[in-house]
Amino acid sequence: xxxxxxxxxxxxxxxxxxxxxxxxxxxxxxxxxxxxxxxxxxxxxxxxxxxxxxxxxxxxxxxxxxxxxxxxxxxxxxxxxxxxxxxxxxxxxxxxxxxxxxxxxxxxxxxxxxxxxxxxxxxxxxxxxxxxxxxxxxxxxxxxxxxxxxxxxxxxxxxxxxxxxxxxxxxxxxxxxxxxxxxxxxxxxxxxxxxxxxxxxxxxxxxxxxxxxxxxxxxxxxxxxxxxxxxxxxxxxxxxxxxxxxxxxxxxxxxxxxxxxxxxxxxxxxxxxxxxxxxxxxxxxxxxxxxxxxxxx
Amino acid sequence: xxxxxxxxxxxxxxxxxxxxxxxxxxxxxxxxxxxxxxxxxxxxxxxxxxxxxxxxxxxxxxxxxxxxxxxxxxxxxxxxxxxxxxxxxxxxxxxxxxxxxxxxxxxxxxxxxxxxxxxxxxxxxxxxxxxxxxxxxxxxxxxxxxxxxxxxxxxxxxxxxxxxxxxxxxxxxxxxxxxxxxxxxxxxxxxxxxxxxxxxxxxxxxxxxxxxxxxxxxxxxxxxxxxxxxxxxxxxxxxxxxxxxxxxxxxxxxxxxxxxxxxxxxxxxxxxxxxxxxxxx
Numbered sequence: 001x002x003x004x005x006x007x008x009x010x011x012x013x014x015x016x017x018x019x020x021x022x023x024x025x026x027x028x029x030x031x032x033x034x035x036x037x038x039x040x041x042x043x044x045x046x047x048x049x050x051x052x053x054x055x056x057x058x059x060x061x062x063x064x065x066x067x068x069x070x071x072x073x074x075x076x077x078x079x080x081x082x083x084x085x086x087x088x089x090x091x092x093x094x095x096x097x098x099x100x101x102x103x104x105x106x107x108x109x110x111x112x113x114x115x116x117x118x119x120x121x122x123x124x125x126x127x128x129x130x131x132x133x134x135x136x137x138x139x140x141x142x143x144x145x146x147x148x149x150x151x152x153x154x155x156x157x158x159x160x161x162x163x164x165x166x167x168x169x170x171x172x173x174x175x176x177x178x179x180x181x182x183x184x185x186x187x188x189x190x191x192x193x194x195x196x197x198x199x200x201x202x203x204x205x206x207x208x209x210x211x212x213x214x215x216x217x218x219x220x221x222x223x224x225x226x227x228x229x230x231x232x233x234x235x236x237x238x239x240x241x242x243x244x245x246x247x248x249x250x251x252x253x254x255x256x257x258x259x260x261x262x263x264x265x266x267x268x269x270x271x272x273x274x275x276x277x278x279x280x281x282x283x284x285x286x287x288x289x290x291x292x293x294x295x296x297x
Numbered sequence: 298x299x300x301x302x303x304x305x306x307x308x309x310x311x312x313x314x315x316x317x318x319x320x321x322x323x324x325x326x327x328x329x330x331x332x333x334x335x336x337x338x339x340x341x342x343x344x345x346x347x348x349x350x351x352x353x354x355x356x357x358x359x360x361x362x363x364x365x366x367x368x369x370x371x372x373x374x375x376x377x378x379x380x381x382x383x384x385x386x387x388x389x390x391x392x393x394x395x396x397x398x399x400x401x402x403x404x405x406x407x408x409x410x411x412x413x414x415x416x417x418x419x420x421x422x423x424x425x426x427x428x429x430x431x432x433x434x435x436x437x438x439x440x441x442x443x444x445x446x447x448x449x450x451x452x453x454x455x456x457x458x459x460x461x462x463x464x465x466x467x468x469x470x471x472x473x474x475x476x477x478x479x480x481x482x483x484x485x486x487x488x489x490x491x492x493x494x495x496x497x498x499x500x501x502x503x504x505x506x507x508x509x510x511x512x513x514x515x516x517x518x519x520x521x522x523x524x525x526x527x528x529x530x531x532x533x534x535x536x537x538x539x540x541x542x543x544x545x546x547x548x549x550x551x552x553x554x555x556x557x558x559x560x561x562x563x564x565x566x567x568x569x570x571x572x573x574x575x576x577x578x
Contacts, residue, residue: 031473049449050400116561118318124329128329130509131528131531132530139543147327232403252404255407264413278402
């Protein structure tokens, strides 16, 4: 009798713990309530606002047929727009990587007057609506503008030219590298540099061999974020670029042009190309962040 | 100040500072100053007239309406998503976070396009909506939907890392002491994350009021009816009313400045409360 009951209780507790374990595998910290409700609302809202509309776009592109799709996304005007969007975004992101690094370095390491204001103003491109940035950059850089009047005599045309697109895309990507590199510089262990210096390394050597390896993941992440943002940017570019087909027409503008001509299938095809590029970049950025996160964990 | 062998020569230091200051001044301060200078170029009278024009007032009203709907919805969603993601463990969490971040990586123009393909005349639901006389695209609902999409991740992405870092111990203690779920949330979780939450809302609002690309696609640019402040600026600028365009733009530039100040203030507050909690322990 005792044996039987003890066996039964063991088997029951065994079963309990198995059930509890599988529960724990699914949802830990089960003391807290609200998982069902919050998860349900999250998934519902995410599906309605993001997932279903995005999927519908891919489905719409598929209804046009593969041949039409391929023809649309490889026509010369589309190819020219990819070249401009990619090229200008790439240059903008590269400039931002170099300057962003200098800005982050200066903000973290050197004391100087006005530093806090400079630090706060770095986020301006995030906070300033793109249309405002667009008309302002165009005005400042035009032949009579505050900066443009000094560029015009040098023969530099900064508005209604590919250079204008590069400048606008540099502007909107500016905060990314600064804000990814800054926290890494802040937590960099000074003892590493101390050790390098005491072992006889010069400042430049210390920078190349000790500091820069720690910064690469953050620099790359910032570069990728700035690039991804620039590829999709519309508002700050349309005013400054002049929107000449084949010359200063970025890909998002081509979508708008097609929509205005009621060419919905064409707009969808180009839109799908942009979506695929965005997803690829998102994937790369996630991998980079995972990589840099692992390094500093 | 760092010791000399751990810093760069003075000349290098000042050169780097000069590069940073000159670049940021040219790229950020000059445009910012230009907005207000251009806005006031023809005097305060013209400035005020540009802002009191009926189409401008309608644009301001529509922008406020859009933000009043989009921001609270994304706030509630952000808090719920952060609670589910930060306080519980479940498979697929990383994928869920990536999906929530997705609207950030989609071009604003494509954000608008996807709603046109759903609700426009050529879209999936277009014929049905047309038959029932419901207008979403080229009307206010489309503008609100597109704004919700582009501002979707702001609150969630501020809260998730913050709540993950804080763990669940405080909430568990509250539960053990007899608090129910709501009490735990209102009295324990919310005070812990209030500054991050506020910052997320501020960013979400700035973007909701300033969004241009996505709204431009779905708006149809009907003056006084479907033009938000950024679209009104575009119309004025393209019609060579530059001063009026900059007058209206100065409103959004002011909003951007308020956002930057609020960010600095929230960061300072969060820093203070962190210091306090270190003192307590």
